[in-house]
Amino acid sequence: MPVLTRLIPSPVVVDIRSGALDDLAGLLADQRISASGKLAVALSGGSGRALRTRLAPLLPGADWYEVADGTIDAAVRLADEIRGRHYDAVVALGGGKIIDVTKYAAARVGLPMVSVATNLAHDGICSPVATLDNDNGRGSYGVPSPIAMVIDLDVIRDAPARYIRSGIGDTVSNLSALADWELSQRINGENVDGLAAAMARTAGESVLRHPGGVGDDEFLIVLAEALVLTGIAMSISGDTRPSSGACHEISHAFDLLYPQRAASHGEQVGLGAAFAMHLRGAPEQAGLFADVLRRHGLPVLPEDIGFGVDEFIRAVEYAPRTRPGRFTILEHLDLTTDQIRDAYADYAKTIRS
């Protein structure tokens, strides 16, 4: 008999609202997550302390672990510390770094992981991928996606606005990544998972078309939901294809070539997406991207994040090497340095006018 449906790996609880943190203890007591109340909570030594003070009385069965940084070493250390202590689950309380370290550590010891995101900087908050710094720079590791996802809008509003902006760039870039995926389907016959594409596109379009901004709750809810949907889209496709294409290759190139000066992930992938749209011969889409990014205070030109034109061209040229095997508009066009220079000049002229 053919398979009638398929199960989607996804969190058993998604709680996005003001005050969600106050009910975290109740959520964790859910029998599906923690029957005994014995939990490991990972957080940063800096900004995490205030949250620990607030939550410790509500979680009497929790042990608290401070995570030093976003390296694979920190993740392995956390796994070693929590191993064999009979926890029901591991809770990550923090931003992307803490969540990625915790995802990896939880996978290593075979425990479910609860994601409590304190900012909306990127789509890793609910994804099956842990991005960690290692000896070779940065690596992406496949892990189970979180069993529960909590986003308290009161906490998000307290985080610097640049973290929200970064999340906007990351969700909008889905649309560029999907165009790359569909291009590869046309040229190479690569399979596009229609459900993963639908979720990633809905997430990207909802943020791109929303009239609100970082200061209003309706917009924050749409953005938070878009990040969660994007994470689930990655779980469905089994890779980062629905949310990562030329936009991300360009951003990875910035990270590798200029590690000390790189801007935030969302700033770089948003700029990369607008430029990739231009390369596709979609000037209206590129213009719409640029308008939306500008409206939210995100960069649209390399100079907006302190890079010269030559540095940007070098990053675009280097970009395909960051994800060997991934086919995007960059691999398709295979531009020479001079062609990239001409394309950039055209892009800058188009979005300035």
Ligand SMILES: [Zn+2]
């Ligand atoms: Zn991303």
